[in-house]
Amino acid sequence: MDTFFNPRSVAVIGASNSPFNLGATICRCMNEYSKWDGTVYAVNRKGEDVFGCKGCRAVTDIEGDVDLAVIITPAGVVPDFVEQCAAKGIRRIIIESSGFSEGGEEGRALQRRIDETAREHGLRIMGPNCLGVLNAANGFSCFYGVQPDNHHEFLGSESGSVSFIIQSGGIVVIVLESFLMDVVKANKIVSIGNKSDIDEADMLKYFEQDDSTQVVAMYLENIKQGRKFIETARKMKKPVLVFKVGRTSEGARAAMSHTAGMANNDAVFDMACRQAGVIRVNAISELHSLPKMFTHMPPLKGRRIAVFTNSGAFGGITADLLVQSGLEMARLSKDTQEKLSRTGQIFNASNPIDLGPAISMQTFLEIFDILLSSDEVDGLLPVPSLWHPMVIEAIVELVKKCHHYGKPAAIYTPNAVHKTVNYRSKYQVPLFESPEEAVRALKVSYQNTLNLAMKQGLDGLHALLPGGGEKTCAGMG
Amino acid sequence: MDTFFNPRSVAVIGASNSPFNLGATICRCMNEYSKWDGTVYAVNRKGEDVFGCKGCRAVTDIEGDVDLAVIITPAGVVPDFVEQCAAKGIRRIIIESSGFSEGGEEGRALQRRIDETAREHGLRIMGPNCLGVLNAANGFSCFYGVQPDNHHEFLGSESGSVSFIIQSGGIVVIVLESFLMDVVKANKIVSIGNKSDIDEADMLKYFEQDDSTQVVAMYLENIKQGRKFIETARKMKKPVLVFKVGRTSEGARAAMSHTAGMANNDAVFDMACRQAGVIRVNAISELHSLPKMFTHMPPLKGRRIAVFTNSGAFGGITADLLVQSGLEMARLSKDTQEKLSRTGQIFNASNPIDLGPAISMQTFLEIFDILLSSDEVDGLLPVPSLWHPMVIEAIVELVKKCHHYGKPAAIYTPNAVHKTVNYRSKYQVPLFESPEEAVRALKVSYQNTLNLAMKQGLDGLHALLPGGGEKTCAGMG
Numbered sequence: 001m002d003t004f005f006n007p008r009s010v011a012v013i014g015a016s017n018s019p020f021n022l023g024a025t026i027c028r029c030m031n032e033y034s035k036w037d038g039t040v041y042a043v044n045r046k047g048e049d050v051f052g053c054k055g056c057r058a059v060t061d062i063e064g065d066v067d068l069a070v071i072i073t074p075a076g077v078v079p080d081f082v083e084q085c086a087a088k089g090i091r092r093i094i095i096e097s098s099g100f101s102e103g104g105e106e107g108r109a110l111q112r113r114i115d116e117t118a119r120e121h122g123l124r125i126m127g128p129n130c131l132g133v134l135n136a137a138n139g140f141s142c143f144y145g146v147q148p149d150n151h152h153e154f155l156g157s158e159s160g161s162v163s164f165i166i167q168s169g170g171i172v173v174i175v176l177e178s179f180l181m182d183v184v185k186a187n188k189i190v191s192i193g194n195k196s197d198i199d200e201a202d203m204l205k206y207f208e209q210d211d212s213t214q215v216v217a218m219y220l221e222n223i224k225q226g227r228k229f230i231e232t233a234r235k236m237k238k239p240v241l242v243f244k245v246g247r248t249s250e251g252a253r254a255a256m257s258h259t260a261g262m263a264n265n266d267a268v269f270d271m272a273c274r275q276a277g278v279i280r281v282n283a284i285s286e287l288h289s290l291p292k293m294f295t296h297m298p299p300l301k302g303r304r305i306a307v308f309t310n311s312g313a314f315g316g317i318t319a320d321l322l323v324q325s326g327l328e329m330a331r332l333s334k335d336t337q338e339k340l341s342r343t344g345q346i347f348n349a350s351n352p353i354d355l356g357p358a359i360s361m362q363t364f365l366e367i368f369d370i371l372l373s374s375d376e377v378d379g380l381l382p383v384p385s386l387w388h389p390m391v392i393e394a395i396v397e398l399v400k401k402c403h404h405y406g407k408p409a410a411i412y413t414p415n416a417v418h419k420t421v422n423y424r425s426k427y428q429v430p431l432f433e434s435p436e437e438a439v440r441a442l443k444v445s446y447q448n449t450l451n452l453a454m455k456q457g458l459d460g461l462h463a464l465l466p467g468g469g470e471k472t473c474a475g476m477g
Numbered sequence: 478m479d480t481f482f483n484p485r486s487v488a489v490i491g492a493s494n495s496p497f498n499l500g501a502t503i504c505r506c507m508n509e510y511s512k513w514d515g516t517v518y519a520v521n522r523k524g525e526d527v528f529g530c531k532g533c534r535a536v537t538d539i540e541g542d543v544d545l546a547v548i549i550t551p552a553g554v555v556p557d558f559v560e561q562c563a564a565k566g567i568r569r570i571i572i573e574s575s576g577f578s579e580g581g582e583e584g585r586a587l588q589r590r591i592d593e594t595a596r597e598h599g600l601r602i603m604g605p606n607c608l609g610v611l612n613a614a615n616g617f618s619c620f621y622g623v624q625p626d627n628h629h630e631f632l633g634s635e636s637g638s639v640s641f642i643i644q645s646g647g648i649v650v651i652v653l654e655s656f657l658m659d660v661v662k663a664n665k666i667v668s669i670g671n672k673s674d675i676d677e678a679d680m681l682k683y684f685e686q687d688d689s690t691q692v693v694a695m696y697l698e699n700i701k702q703g704r705k706f707i708e709t710a711r712k713m714k715k716p717v718l719v720f721k722v723g724r725t726s727e728g729a730r731a732a733m734s735h736t737a738g739m740a741n742n743d744a745v746f747d748m749a750c751r752q753a754g755v756i757r758v759n760a761i762s763e764l765h766s767l768p769k770m771f772t773h774m775p776p777l778k779g780r781r782i783a784v785f786t787n788s789g790a791f792g793g794i795t796a797d798l799l800v801q802s803g804l805e806m807a808r809l810s811k812d813t814q815e816k817l818s819r820t821g822q823i824f825n826a827s828n829p830i831d832l833g834p835a836i837s838m839q840t841f842l843e844i845f846d847i848l849l850s851s852d853e854v855d856g857l858l859p860v861p862s863l864w865h866p867m868v869i870e871a872i873v874e875l876v877k878k879c880h881h882y883g884k885p886a887a888i889y890t891p892n893a894v895h896k897t898v899n900y901r902s903k904y905q906v907p908l909f910e911s912p913e914e915a916v917r918a919l920k921v922s923y924q925n926t927l928n929l930a931m932k933q934g935l936d937g938l939h940a941l942l943p944g945g946g947e948k949t950c951a952g953m954g
Contacts, residue, residue: 150864170788170862170891177893221793245790250806251797254829255790284794285894285911311647313722313732316698317761320728329727352731385647387627414647416654417762417910418898433894434762 001198001206003092004126005135005188007067009039010142011059011090013081014073014097016044022096022144023072027053033151035139039064043081059084068092070132070142075099078128079113086121093118094142095128101194102129111196118197130193131169136160136186137212143172143191153177160185161214162291165203167192171219171284178288181425184295187212199224201232208236215291218242219284221255226272233276234455239294239448240278243287244269277451279444286440289433293441296399296430297408300445302378304330306371307352309383310359310391311414314435315352318381318412321439327446330377339370355384364394365401372405379442380409383435386423395429408445412438478683480569481603482612482665484544486516487619488536488567490558491550491574493521499573499621500549504530510628512616516541520558536561545569547609547619552576555605556590563598570595571619572605578671579606588673595674607670608646613637613663614689620649620668630654637662638691639768642680644669648696648761655765658902661772664689676701678709685713692768695719696761698732703749710753711932716771716925717755720764721746754928756921763917766910770918773876773907774885777922779855781807783848784829786860787836787868788891791912792829795858795889798916804923807854816847832861841871842878849882856919857886860912863900872906885922889915 010030015023023042028051030040041064042050047057056062059069059081069085071078075097085093095114100107111128118125126132132142136159146154153176162184166172172189179185188210190203200218207213216238223229233240246252247266273280281287305327307318319329329351332340340349344363347354353367364384371377382398384391395411402409412432413420424431432438487507492500500519505528507517518541519527524534533539536546536558546562548555552574562570572591577584588605595602603609611618613636623631630653639661643649649666656662665687667680677695684690693715700706710717723729724743750757758764782804784795796806806828809817817826821840824831830844841861848854859875861868872888879886889909890897901908909915 168788168790170786170790173788173862173864174891174893177896180893181895219790221790245793245797247797248800250800251793254793254796283911283913284790309647311645311650313645313647313696313698313761316722316728316731319731320722320724323725323727385650387650414651416651416657417894418658419654421895434760436760 001124001202003067004094004133004190005140006138007038007092007140009041009064009066009068011041011043011062011066011069012050012053012142013043013059013069013071015042015050015053016046017048017050023070024050025144025146026070026072026142027051029141029143029146029151029155033146033148034141034155036135036141038140041066059088059090062088066090068094070094070096072096072144075103075107075110075128079110079117082114082117082123082125086117086123091121091123093123094126094130094132096130096132096142096144097127098129100128100196115196125197126190127193128196131172131191133191134172134186134189136188143169153180158185159187159212161187161212161295163188163190163207163210163213163216164287165190165192165200165207165216165218165220167219167221171287174284175288178285181421182288182292183424183428183430184292195224199228201225201228204229204232204236204240208238214238215294216240217287217291219287220244221246223269223272226268230272230276233278236277237452237455241281241287241290241444242273242278243281243284277455279447279451281444282440286437289437290441290444292430293408293410293445294448297402297410297445298406299449300379300408300442301449303328303446304376304378305381305442306330306332306374306377306379307381307383308355308367308371309352309385309414310355310387311383311385312347312354314383314412314414315348315354318383318435318439319352321435322381322442325439325443327439327442332374332376336370336374336376340367343367343370361390361394365397368398368401372401372407377407379407379445381438381442382409382411383414384411386413386415386419392423392427392429395431396427399429408442410438410441478679480544481571481610481667482617483615484515484569484617486518486541486543486545488518488520488533488539488543488546489527489530489619490520490536490546490548492519492527492530493523494525494527501527502621502623503547503549503619504528506618506620506623506628506632510623510625511618511632513612513618515617518543536565536567539565543567545571547571547573549573549621552580552584552587552605556587556594559591559594559600559602563594563600568598568600570600571603571607571609573607573609573619573621574604575606577605577673592673602674603667604670605673608649608668610668611649611663611666613665620646630657635662636664636689638664638689638772640665640667640684640687640690640693641764642667642669642677642684642693642695642697644696644698648764651761652765655762658898659765659769660901660905660907661769672701676705678702678705681706681709681713681717685715691715692771693717694764694768696764697721698723700746700749703745707749707753710755713754714929714932717753718758718764718767718921719750719755720758720761754932756924756928758921759917763914766914767918767921769907770885770887770922771925774879774887774922775883776926777856777885777919778926780805780923781853781855782858782919783807783809783851783854783856784858784860785832785844785848786829786862786891787832787864788860788862789824789831791860791889791891792825792831795860795912795916796829798912799858799919802916802920804916804919809851809853813847813851813853817844820844820847838867838871842874845875845878849878849884854884856884856922858915858919859886859888860891861888863890863892863896869900869904869906872908873904876906885919887915887918
């Protein structure tokens with residue numbers, strides 16, 4: 001599987017110098033924009049070079065070795081090119097073309113020809129109807145349509161530690177754009193399209209053993225093989241977030257016309273996620289907003305949250321949200337409340353703690369220590385309004401103290417979203433954009449703690465049973 | 478009531494040159510930052526001038542007429558100053574000081590003294606424990622704590638047509654900051670604090686007859702007089718949005734410590750909103766994100782929504798959200814689908830319409846006309862990704878066409894929020910920041926249509942009953 005993300009040589013089949021040729025955008029991106037420095041061949045009828053990539057009339061005409069083929073031609077000729085790849089000895093193929101199982105009987109017949117060739121020659125195929133892969137770490141990407149204008153959104157920023165399995169190109173764009181102004185970035189992105197061969201479970205298995213991936217996030221329109229998905233996900237120690245479209249029959253129908261898979265019954269999908277120990281998210285935005293809770297904060301190990309704010313109304317707002325989410329407002333003892341009161345001019349020392357508007361850096365630091373060291377508190381929901389330059393400096397210190405004490409804080413600054421986003425980017429602190437998002441981050445962190453416990457329990461049980469062993473998931477190369 | 482927003486002369490009681498004096502920030506804002514050009518007096522022990530405002534030792538020492546007094550002293554001396562105001566003939570008083578009914582028995586005793594003086598002399602009192610008023614149109618504001626750094630957020634931008642009734646200062650800040658980058662702005666903001674006299678119903682009545690207010694938005698921690706609130710709101714023709722804290726007992730407890738009112742039972746509050754024809758919103762952000770649906774789009778008069786997107790996944794996502802919200806996916810006839818298909822290279826002409834990535838301005842315009850003129854469609858949910866400069870130009874045209882056809886579009890551009898916010902500000906088009914927000918905007922617009930119908934029905938019924946007439950709401954000056 002690693003070859004898909006780290007090839008040394010690639011053939012882009014269908015790349016030519018015709019106007020609006022999508023394959024050409026792939027050649028150009030690989031050869032001109034990205035730091036990846038492998039060899040690229042362009043396969044087209046005329047055998048012409050494309051953006052500096054050597055042109056060939058057929059795959060079998062290529063002289064050097066080829067690790068990976070990217071096919072972006074009309075659907076009708078794809079099966080022939082797959083056969084050429086097999087003949088050339090290329091065993092990894094990404095088919096970006098559409099017009100297969102999502103496109104009626106004719107498309108399904110083409111798909112069957114491809115499947116036969118793949119089986120016969122042991123090929124692994126990604127797609128069809130997909131964008132393929134993007135590896136932010138080495139700069140390799142076979143996404144089509146990346147323009148000089150927007151390539152920095154795709155390949156221009158540093159790589160991070162969140163890897164994505166995404167069935168749709170539009171979602172890739174919004175994730176990468178959002179990461180430009182966030183503290184965590186993408187590591188690898190894979191768009192698996194119709195999943196004729198490689199599916200979400202194969203990718204999960206790969207990302208679990210991929211050292212540079214800390215969190216996996218998925219956008220799915222359907223799950224192909226439920227048992228394989230559950231059994232693979234259940235073995236994962238990394239947090240997995242999933243958003244699935246098709247909660248309603250109207251949404252499911254729309255998804256089906258998009259990537260061809262019948263969206264699964266939503267209640268069944270929900271149950272599968274629970275069994276798999278996968279965290280289901282409620283909005284696309286959560287796929288990029290929540291991972292920083294895992295990458296930039298210790299895990300939440302209990303339900304008891306202490307709220308403190310310099311903007312009184314948000315005490316009540318966050319208390320409502322926490323309780324509605326199933327977390328709890330930590331009950332602070334008299335002793336803790338007295339300690340808090342001694343730090344300075346505090347309006348209200350019971351949880352939610354109202355700091356009032358006038359406060360010093362020293363007071364902030366003392367409050368952090370009191371709350372994070374208290375065995376009455378599992379995590380924090382700080383709501384400090386950025387009204388004074390000192391506040392953002394206090395937040396920087398808070399992040400350090402969270403790591404010191406091993407307890408997380410989901411920080412929401414009650415300011416306009418553009419202001420929050422700018423501060424987050426400038427000071428590289430994990431700020432959330434709404435109180436709802438901060439509470440979700442805590443909830444999801446705690447959910448992951450529970451999932452890990454559940455997984456350990458099952459493994460433990462499994463080991464106790466006679467003949468307990470592994471019997472799942474075909475190995476991937 | 479208008480005097481509170483348009484005074485010609487104001488006494489700021491408690492403003493001095495002591496360090497950290499909050500009254501001084503009010504004097505400075507009125508005299509230095511704002512375009513409001515009335516007269517300001519500073520009342521303090523030494524009778525010293527403050528930021529150019531003439532100083533006096535007592536209210537009764539002021540020589541000219543005073544329309545409005547703003548009191549910001551320790552709670553203990555407030556009742557004396559209220560008496561001085563009465564003696565001077567000042568009938569409008571804003572008490573910003575805290576320490577009254579939210580502060581235990583001592584505070585309640587002070588409150589009783591103020592109430593007696595007010596009753597005796599026919600004073601109208603706003604607060605205590607509030608920020609008072611801000612009128613963006615004339616630049617008048619008595620908010621304390623506004624600094625040179627942030628005054629532009631409060632008084633620097635143009636005025637708009639949304640007026641706010643807000644029980645908390647923190648919410649004011651987030652609303653004004655957010656409006657800096659939005660297409661609609663605030664008109665008047667009033668922070669009514671503990672509401673010892675003037676309450677949310679009085680303010681609703683005022684905003685209903687205020688020509689420059691188009692939409693009223695409220696943040697409430699409690700409702701003081703349920704019947705008065707319902708009867709006043711029921712008479713309103715302008716949309717009223719309300720967010721209330723205290724859905725859970727923990728949230729209610731936090732709110733109580735903040736502005737002293739017991740938060741009402743949430744189910745009762747919900748019922749009151751329904752009877753009052755008031756729209757309950759789900760998040761603070763909706764108080765500033767949703768009003769533009771009323772100010773920048775025609776009303777939604779039916780449930781049937783057509784979705785179109787150049788980013789396939791969002792067809793399914795928005796279909797799910799629309800159906801879950803109680804709206805409907807419009808069913809497009811064969812005829813309409815054929816018209817759509819003829820406009821150009823469209824992936825899918827049934828609703829949700831998938832435009833595919835390659836599309837021309839002409840195709841966009843034709844699609845807008847076909848959908849907006851169709852009697853199968855009540856409103857649009859366009860999801861155009863801003864991947865090409867043409868797309869934002871098409872959105873500008875779409876807004877014009879919505880007004881032409883009298884049907885709304887809740888536009889969501891599936892891009893990072895900072896990009897959407899920048900485009901919205903630059904092109905002055907009502908873009909929403911998430912698909913969830915766009916669907917809420919449609920839902921809320923339709924809810925307002927239903928509310929207006931309900932109100933007409935009740936009025937009609939009322940007129941038919943013997944002796945039907947008005948018997949509510951004490952008149953406000």
